[in-house]
Amino acid sequence: MATAAETSPSTVQKISLLRVLGPAHVWALGVGIVLVGEFTGWNFSADKGGALAALIVCWLVGLLYTSVAMIDSEVTSTVAAAGGQYAQAKHIVGPLMAFNVALYLVFAYTMLEVSDAILAGDLITQVATENGAVGLNHNPFLVLSIVVLAWLNYRGILMTLNINFIITALAYASIVILFFSVQPWSQGVVLKLGEMVTPENALPYGWIGVVAAFQFGIWYYLGIEGTTQAAEEVRSPARSLPYGTMSGMITLLIAAALTWYVAASLLPWQHLGVTFFPLYDAAVATGSPILKFLMFWGTVLSALASANGCINDAGRAWFSLGRDRYLPTWFSAVHPKYRTPYRSILFLMPIALAFAFISDLNQAITFSILSGLLQYTFMSINIIMFRNKWPLGSIRRGYTHPFHPLPAVVLLVLCVVTYFAVFLGFGAQLTAMVIFYIIVSLWFHFYRYQYVRRGDQFTMPWPKPRGY
Amino acid sequence: MAKYTPPEQSKAMQFVDIAFLLIAIFAALWLPLKAGYVGVSKVEEKIDNPTWESLKQTPGQVAQWEKLGYDPAKAYGEIQNRYDYTISWGNLGLMIVVIGGYFVFLFRASDKEYREVIAEKFGDGK
Known part of the structure; x- marks a missing residue:
């Protein structure tokens, strides 16, 4: 088996990832990963701060992710390599940061994949039980979804993302159909926003609840930055990545607003805050069997699309670590026929399965959010370093985002607010996770880095960075 | 700067590295679950x-x-x-110190490694 980092270029031809993707695939990858956030997860922000807090953070966290998408589009359209933010960190900050960023990606996506599998398994089990099934367990559904999707990813990225495009579009259509079916223009007929969200219960914890709600507000959009993982497999990174990412962000902002409006108008905020299936429950509250059927499939398809994209992204981040010798080079193998990072995909599969069995939905979601948050903190600093080391005009950029450094500052401020939000309820978990990153960082810096080829870490055809 | 040639890692040590990371991942994700740190009462x-x-x-x-x-x-x-x-101010202070310390170490150590990368890639030229 050819292993990219083990073979000598002079003796064996390198097997690389295939450049077969266009902007629609980038959209499908980003929206596919994230759309499940409308079907579950975002609503826990209502639990932390009330229904109005969930809406406020929908907008403010939307601002955070718009900053993420703008920054990411510029850097990734310029650093077009598998691993996305990992490759960015390697070229702009340094190897240790790159190692950490890759772990953020792997953790965020693997735990998101776990959340997706749990969501699909739980909903299928619940609906089957409601329809008379007895003694049903969600475990077989967890295994089936994770294993089948890993196999799909093993077989090739083009088929994987073509399927993702279709099921993501179907899941998105289910939200739009639900929205128009409940006559959103006629409050009081089906929707009862004025009765569900009142001045007395809109912010039950006051403004501290709004801050606390930031934690799960992240879930509205978590994963849109995953579009960059496909950088090495798109035909035209400079065009496809900004188009795919920004159109994906617009798609999600619309979906988030529709979702909040329908769910908050149909469900009491206390139930909205704790249910695992807010849109499915909203359909139940309409009393329409057709909408119930539709939202069942919308939820399941969104979960599968998200898990599918997560396996794709986590596998590529892990593959990149092996290729650069940050991890054993065994992981850097590319399948000779399917041209996929198959060892990395297979290695991460049992880890996802293990956590699907031992954690529940909001725990898995919290793990994913924490890793995402660390990554966004990095991105806000990364873009400032990028512009300082290579000012505009010094290198060719595929896309230049406007208003710099405003998006970076907004992103950093919102990250700090979100750290505090996580502290309000999940502080011990955040501290434990950061201690993990400190330990593995020490391991990398003082031990593993000896195996890294220094000059090979910089592969872009750029001039020497300013200040070095 | 002279080109750095990393040592070859034996298959056994590659396995040890993978095992270390697996243990660390499970410790980070599973121990908080086991210790009841996850979620809030x-x-x-x-x-x-x-x-x-x-x-x-x-x-x-x-x-x-x-x-x-x-x-x-x-x-x-x-x-x-x-x-x-x-708000537990002691816990908040601990969290700030841990996160702040982590990022300071991360950027400083990364910069040290990055200088080696740039020196080997570009030498002293522009």
């Missing part, structure tokens, strides 16, 4: 024999609860369990 505001009125639900809200298949006893747990946002 809410405070229950107790009401005996709950009714929709005592749970402060309006007629419109009651109608939606009932469409979802809830009665006051079943809805009680969802309505009466609430977060406690009393």
Whole structure:
């Protein structure tokens, strides 16, 4: 088996990832990963701060992710390599940061994949039980979804993302159909926003609840930055990545607003805050069997699309670590026929399965959010370093985002607010996770880095960075 | 700068590295679950024999609860369990120190490694 980092270029031809993707695939990858956030997860922000807090953070966290998408589009359209933010960190900050960023990606996506599998398994089990099934367990559904999707990813990225495009579009259509079916223009007929969200219960914890709600507000959009993982497999990174990412962000902002409006108008905020299936429950509250059927499939398809994209992204981040010798080079193998990072995909599969069995939905979601948050903190600093080391005009950029450094500052401020939000309820978990990153960082810096080829870490055809 | 040639790593040591990372990953994700650090325990505001009125639900809200298949006893747990946002300043300080220390170390150590990368890639030239 050819292993990219083990073979000598002079003796064996390198097997690389295939450049077969266009902007629609980038959209499908980003929206596919994230759309499940409308079907579950975002609503826990209502639990932390009330229904109005969930809406406020929908907008403010939307601002955070718009900053993420703008920054990411510029850097990734310029650093077009598998691993996305990992490759960015390697070229702009340094190897240790790159190692950490890759772990953020792997953790965020693997735990998101776990959340997706749990969501699909739980909903299928619940609906089957409601329809008379007895003694049903969600475990077989967890295994089936994770294993089948890993196999799909093993077989090739083009088929994987073509399927993702279709099921993501179907899941998105289910939200739009639900929205128009409940006559959103006629409050009081089906929707009862004025009765569900009142001045007395809109912010039950006051403004501290709004801050606390930031934690799960992240879930509205978590994963849109995953579009960059496909950088090495798109035909035209400079065009496809900004188009795919920004159109994906617009798609999600619309979906988030529709979702909040329908769910908050149909469900009491206390139930909205704790249910695992807010849109499915909203359909139940309409009393329409057709909408119930539709939202069942919308939820399941969104979960599968998200898990599918997560396996794709986590596998590529892990593959990149092996290729650069940050991890054993065994992981850097590319399948000779399917041209996929198959060892990395297979290695991460049992880890996802293990956590699907031992954690529940909001725990898995919290793990994913924490890793995402660390990554966004990095991105806000990364873009400032990028512009300082290579000012505009010094290198060719595929896309230049406007208003710099405003998006970076907004992103950093919102990250700090979100750290505090996580502290309000999940502080011990955040501290434990950061201690993990400190330990593995020490391991990398003082031990593993000896195996890294220094000059090979910089592969872009750029001039020497300013200040070095 | 002279080109750095890394040592070859034996297959056994590659396996040890993979095992270390696996253990670290499971420790980071599983131990907080096992130790009960995950999630937050809410405070229950107790009401005996709950009714929709005592749970402060309006007629419109009651109608939606009932469409979802809830009665006051079943809805009680969802309505009466609430977060406690009393701030522990000691824990907040610890979290700030840990996160701040982590990022400071990360950027400083990365910069040291990055200088080696740039020196080997570009030498002293422009």
